[in-house]
Structures are given as C-alpha cells and as structure tokens.
Amino acid sequence: MESNVAIRMTNITKTFGSVVANHRVSMDINRGEILSLLGENGSGKTTLMNMLSGIYYPDAGQIYVDGREVSIRSPKDAFDLGIGMIHQHFKLVDVFTAAENVILGLPEQGRINRKAIAQKVQAICDRYGFEIDPNQKVYDMTVSQKQTLEIVKVLYRGANVLILDEPTAVLTPQETEKLFTVIRNMKADGKAVIIITHKLHEVLAVSDRVAILRKGEYVGSVPTSEATELSLTEMMVGKKVTLNIDRPEPVDPQLRLSVRKLNCINKEGVQVLHDVSFDAYSGEILGIAGISGCGQKELLESIAGLQTEESGTSIEYYPKEGNSVQLTNCTPRQIRDYGIALSFVPEDRLGMGLVSSMGMADMADNMMLKDYNNGHSFFTDRRKPRKLAARIKEDLDVQTPDLVTPVSKLSGGNVQKVLVGREISASPTVLMTAYAVRGLDINTSYTIYRLLNEQKKKGVAVIYVGEDLDVLLELCDRIMVMCAGRINGILDGRRTTKEEVGLLMTQLKKEEGDAV
Numbered sequence: 001m002e003s004n005v006a007i008r009m010t011n012i013t014k015t016f017g018s019v020v021a022n023h024r025v026s027m028d029i030n031r032g033e034i035l036s037l038l039g040e041n042g043s044g045k046t047t048l049m050n051m052l053s054g055i056y057y058p059d060a061g062q063i064y065v066d067g068r069e070v071s072i073r074s075p076k077d078a079f080d081l082g083i084g085m086i087h088q089h090f091k092l093v094d095v096f097t098a099a100e101n102v103i104l105g106l107p108e109q110g111r112i113n114r115k116a117i118a119q120k121v122q123a124i125c126d127r128y129g130f131e132i133d134p135n136q137k138v139y140d141m142t143v144s145q146k147q148t149l150e151i152v153k154v155l156y157r158g159a160n161v162l163i164l165d166e167p168t169a170v171l172t173p174q175e176t177e178k179l180f181t182v183i184r185n186m187k188a189d190g191k192a193v194i195i196i197t198h199k200l201h202e203v204l205a206v207s208d209r210v211a212i213l214r215k216g217e218y219v220g221s222v223p224t225s226e227a228t229e230l231s232l233t234e235m236m237v238g239k240k241v242t243l244n245i246d247r248p249e250p251v252d253p254q255l256r257l258s259v260r261k262l263n264c265i266n267k268e269g270v271q272v273l274h275d276v277s278f279d280a281y282s283g284e285i286l287g288i289a290g291i292s293g294c295g296q297k298e299l300l301e302s303i304a305g306l307q308t309e310e311s312g313t314s315i316e317y318y319p320k321e322g323n324s325v326q327l328t329n330c331t332p333r334q335i336r337d338y339g340i341a342l343s344f345v346p347e348d349r350l351g352m353g354l355v356s357s358m359g360m361a362d363m364a365d366n367m368m369l370k371d372y373n374n375g376h377s378f379f380t381d382r383r384k385p386r387k388l389a390a391r392i393k394e395d396l397d398v399q400t401p402d403l404v405t406p407v408s409k410l411s412g413g414n415v416q417k418v419l420v421g422r423e424i425s426a427s428p429t430v431l432m433t434a435y436a437v438r439g440l441d442i443n444t445s446y447t448i449y450r451l452l453n454e455q456k457k458k459g460v461a462v463i464y465v466g467e468d469l470d471v472l473l474e475l476c477d478r479i480m481v482m483c484a485g486r487i488n489g490i491l492d493g494r495r496t497t498k499e500e501v502g503l504l505m506t507q508l509k510k511e512e513g514d515a516v
Helices: 045-052 075-080 098-103 114-128 143-156 173-188 200-206 229-237 296-303 332-337 349-353 363-368 383-395 412-424 442-457 469-475 498-506
Strands: 005-016 019-030 033-039 060-065 068-070 083-086 161-165 192-196 209-214 217-223 255-265 271-281 284-289 314-317 342-345 430-434 461-465 478-483 486-492
Touching: 005 045, 019 033, 019 045, 019 060, 019 192, 019 209, 033 045, 033 173, 033 200, 033 229, 045 083, 045 161, 045 192, 075 083, 083 143, 098 114, 098 143, 114 143, 114 173, 143 161, 143 173, 173 192, 173 200, 173 498, 200 229, 209 229, 217 229, 229 442, 255 296, 255 461, 271 284, 271 296, 271 461, 271 486, 284 442, 284 469, 284 498, 296 342, 296 430, 296 461, 342 412, 383 412, 412 430, 412 442, 430 442, 442 461, 442 469, 469 498, 478 498, 486 498
Parallel strands: 019 217, 033 192, 033 209, 083 161, 161 192, 284 461, 284 478, 342 430, 430 461
Antiparallel strands: 005 019, 005 060, 060 068, 209 217, 255 271, 255 314, 478 486
C-alpha cells in the first residue's frame, strides 16, 4: 500500500433488509488531505463513514489502516485506530466544562488532574487555532464553540483521521471560515479530514479531492481544482442538470400576515422572542436568517398555533377577500376552521411534521394527517392519500422501496422530501418552511427552490428559514435577520451581501435610547 494512504476501503457492502446502502465500495483516504464525500440522499455517504467510525459493521469487504487489515466493531475500536467522527448532533454534557467533556468516558488512573487536562486541551487549541476556554461550561457556549469542542475531543483521543458530518450546517459565514482555517491547520499537521456535506461552494473552497457515491456505489474521485459545482452535481446524479435559482419579481404583492410585538416564553421559562414585528406579502419569499436557536423555530411555531404568545402580541391574517383574522393564541385546528390555508414545514421532521411511531406509518398514512378531520366515513379512504404519496415519490424522487415502507425507515433527506411535498400539495396561501433543504442533496434542493418559486408565482406568501446564506441571497426578495430572539434588520435580498447578513446574525443592534 502506498505510504501516503491512511485508510483503504475495499469492496465494502452494507445492507439493511432489502435496501442496499453500499455496494462494493472501494476508495482511499490519504494523509494530509481534505476529502469531501458527496452524493444524493440515500447514496450511502453516512452509512459508509459510520462503518469506518465503528457504528455499523460491513456485511462484506475489507478496511485497511496504515496497510494493515482491521476489524472495526465499535467506536472504541475506531478511536484505538486513530479514527474519530464528529456528528451533526453534538454529544456534550451542558453542565460540564469543556475539559470535563473532553475526558468524559476515558479511563483515568486515580484522581483526575483537572489542571493538567485543561493544559493539554489548551495545547491542542493553540496548535490548531481553536478558540475555546477549557474551563468554560458548555451551556455558555455558542454553537460554533460546541462544534469546536467536539473536534477537540476527537483530537485529544489521538485521532489522525477525522470525519465531519455536515460541519457548517448551523454556522455563520464568519464561523465557517474559522472552521476551514482549523481544518487546513489539521491537514498541514498530516491529518486526514473527510467532510460529508451538500454545500458545493464549500467543497470547492476547502477540499483537495472529492469522492462521489451514487445509489450506494462509488462513482470515482476528482481533484477539486478540476471540478465545478455543475460537474460535481452531474457526477452525483448521472445526468445533465441546471443549477439556477430563479427569483422573479413579486407581482402585485398584498399583505397576508402582519406580526406585531410577538413575545414568546418557552417551556423552560426563557423568553425566546422579544417584540418581533414584520409583514409577509403574497407573491414574495421572505427569508429568515440567524444562528440556530435564535428564535426562528418559535417564530414559525407561534404563527402556526404551536406556541403560546404573551399578552400584547398580534398575529393578523389578511385573506384575499374579506376582513382580517386575528390568529394570536389560536390552535392549528382553529386556524384551519377559519378557512386559512397555512402550511408549515417544521424543523423537527419526525417529531412534529410526520408520524413515524404510529405502528408502521407509511407515506400514505402521513398524507392523511393534513386533512383527516374532513372525512365523513367511519372507514378512512386511502385512495387519495396513496395517489398523492405516489406523486410526491415521483416528483421529488423519494428513495423508498415502496409506498408502504414506514417513514421511520427512510433517510433524513427522503423524510424531508415527503414532508415538503405534502405541505406544498395543500395549496396554501401562506407557506412557512424551517430548513426545507437541510440534509437534501444539491439536485433535490434545487427542485425545492423551484417549487417554492412556483408557489410565489401563484401568489403564496412564502416564509423561508434557511441556513445557507448564498441560497438566501439568491432566492429571497427580503431577508429578515434574527439575533438573540430579536429582529436585527430586514434587508433587500437583491442588494445585500453575505457579510452584511452574517454580521447582523452575530451582533445585536442597540435599541434606540440604549446607552452607548
């Protein structure tokens, strides 16, 4: 084996029942290299890396580390071989410090020397350019700091191969650039870094080589210097594609939603929204930008009738004809009884948007949830929802063996396709989406953008919460920036810049009358 190859995977195969996640995948991972792993939803990217990190065990094939065939049956085995994976969802204890989280689960002889551990953590931070205090509590950290801590945990355990799953999903542009600097520093130190991502512009910005999977099989790799977004997308889907986001001018925009002084306190008693006021118009896409957890979720849930607002709040809906309707503290059923066609794609796909725990709930079962109260027969008519499920499967290319496969068995991206398709099919007058393309491959993401623009052309008021600022700048007519539960500015999507939006996401403007 070549001296520069850190890991070689040969003929790796993994199946889940009748579903083949990976089929005879062979690829190399080199030292001192940043490798991006691309593929459509359900192409087997995460499954392949989960086998490398010890979460799954391959049905067939061999894995070689430093030229030696190994058996990786657990994350501990992976760590012992110098392989660590940083997942999208952090595995941290909020009440512990950074240093305490780093050593959590490690065998320690005798009394723990917290000072020595903190010094070692600080040495790792200094070596790679991390900005983190070893003695800081996790609950006081930003999302970016928590992700940094996850990387430090892996490095502390001696990892030479790091796998990052969607590492920039919740980061601002400034935080993303800091992360890229750290990744480049790790590369310079001889580490092998694998990034699983759907953001092609970031792939081109940071990686040295791109490996591509298609329907569970390895297509090949290409040096990033020889690739473009279009060429990579065509390799992923196996056909010619067009990567253009349309943004037609709004035609005769009419006020549909007026929100004034929206204040909301969550279940923990923390005020998450502070005097939020804005308007949404028909034939317009209003984008909402902000760091994850700054109130976007509660804002949309309040409008949809899923949160309780404080007194003084006004959420007023303006129909195409007739008088306005006050929606403050209305339930979703009351909103529907008013005849208001409001569709909501929530952030929590399976917990709030779809049912996965209802026995073996399939796509058709979840289609019925939107209007189950409209039926008149004791027995449920499944013909219409099955027809809708079949159309969504075809239009959005939902990767599922059949319509009766439970949604809990689908990949996250395919679950998202089912949810978005169902909500758009309801012919709404207001459509709210929270991270509609999170976890979706580039080809499907552009299909969603096209569908949102079609709704806009039909006169729907679209509210789009997104995490990719490049997309927000291309798709949205106006961009409302949130910071710490407040509106920090509303910008013209055609004239603003990514840097301006990113700055408003992280620095709260002072209210008029505040002390300087």
